[in-house]
Amino acid sequence: MATRIYGWLAGLTASSALQRLRNQTQSRGGAALAVAWEVELQQEVPSLVAAEEGRQAAGRGTQWVFLGCPGVGKGTYATRLASLLHVPHIAMGDLVRQEIDHSTFQGIQLANAVNKGKLLPDEVVLSLLLKRLERGAACGESGFILDGFPRTISQAKILDQVTDIDLAVNLRLRNDVLISKCLGRRICVNCGKNFNLADINEESGGEGSRIIMPPILPPQACLSKMISRRNDTEEVIKDRLQVFASENEPVEDFYQKQGKLLDFDVPGGIPETWPRLLAALGLEEKESMPHKLVT
Template sequence: MAALNRLLRAGAAVRLPTAAARRCILSLAFSGGDARQGMPGRRDPVSRNVQWVFLGCPGVGKGTYASRLSQLLGVPHIATGDLVREELASSGPLAPQLADIVNQGKLVSDEIIINLLSKRLENAEANGESGFILDGFPRTIRQAEILEGVTDIDLVVNLKLREDVLLAKCLGRRICGQCGKNFNVASINVKGENGRPGIFMAPLPPPAQCMSKLVTRADDTEEVVKERLRIYNETSQPVEEFYRSRGKLLEFDLPGGIPESWPKLLQVLNLEDHDDKQSAAA
């Protein structure tokens, strides 16, 4: 983790390491990995030391599913969107610059994202965490190359959802101004047509104590959301191809809301959620 952190920070300003140097870095970054031929072994998810990336358009649900999997596997969920929002709320030196970028629906620069991610990894190392699920990083080829240069990602999950549903989801997002939890007031019921399946997503309403305290994120306007989707689509295809060519990309079309999608995602990942089964049986 320490080597990954150092190289992420340096990667914004220097060229990627050579193959020989990369093997040395990997031997440091993967304590407990299989060192045969200088490369780490693939990790069984049961070992709770997975190193996964979640890709997908803004509002697709990366945070929801990555968070659930992080709890299931016992690894930290590191969401760069959350890191940006935390920095904004901290009123630190980057806050004014970040506010302008976010409110216009633009991408935060590689340098800022890598700086925030490096800080988070430092905290992870101090807390003795191992493994991770990255959410929102990498978003550009440059970020993917930096990450590839210092670690061997096990799996890249690309969540997909049709754009009209994504827009409705984003516009329905709400945050409780008191507890900070996320909810969604959108009720989505799109009929299938032209060979596309229908999609139903029930609202995720807040409890009574949060109802009067709901606020809309400043960047969740139709104009900004559409701009974010346009930018994401432009930058995502090269990143998807980057991982597809390496045999690491798993594309998953969300069939609906959490009740429909979560069991199917677990199935394709060859995982079981025992707590979820017990709740369903209760």
């Protein structure tokens, strides 16, 4: 599949999709929002080719969603693919954290839910997504890779009414490894980059085959600036994995029925996983253009 820059937002800003998302946000609790927040394939390349043709016909950029448990590596691979495809990587968790950092009353309410590992109401995440898309539209962004949205069937249905998703990439990984990966997550408070201290080298037995995932260590400058996410405790992680399992299955089914689901079992660390993921997507790595960051 060729990697090019497309004029996706010609379609999106021409108001239709953004306006529909705006309408959805308002109709799904605009009043409550105004008060409380003021601010929610199976592995066959032919399906991907069809998705690519549909996207080109629509004259817009790649629109993919990334599904997968907390800690599976959605952020890592979505970021890389976004750079390769010249589209923005939009991570719902980042939008939520930015909201928590920047606001007062609303931020505290969001933080309470997030710290307990609960999903936020659709209205809230839709609103954050809408604001992010509008900021991107103003900067001429085209296409997207959404990471962490949709996470519920209602979110998937809303998104489906708003725009055509070309592909849903569903990353899968053993539960015991997921828990270790979540516990090992660190963020540098200075540069904002994510790292992972977990050094996974699990023998087979129990849940599956041997899996090797070396740590993603920070550069020297970040070493003393590393923090964990407040909700990355074992108790909360187990809770989140349970919430995830019950919420994600209907979303997988939804995209499966549309022939847009690509299930991908993460085989190990980045050097092993990245080329296999590219192959599963029918993509080749070429020199990518830097994407302008919208915060």
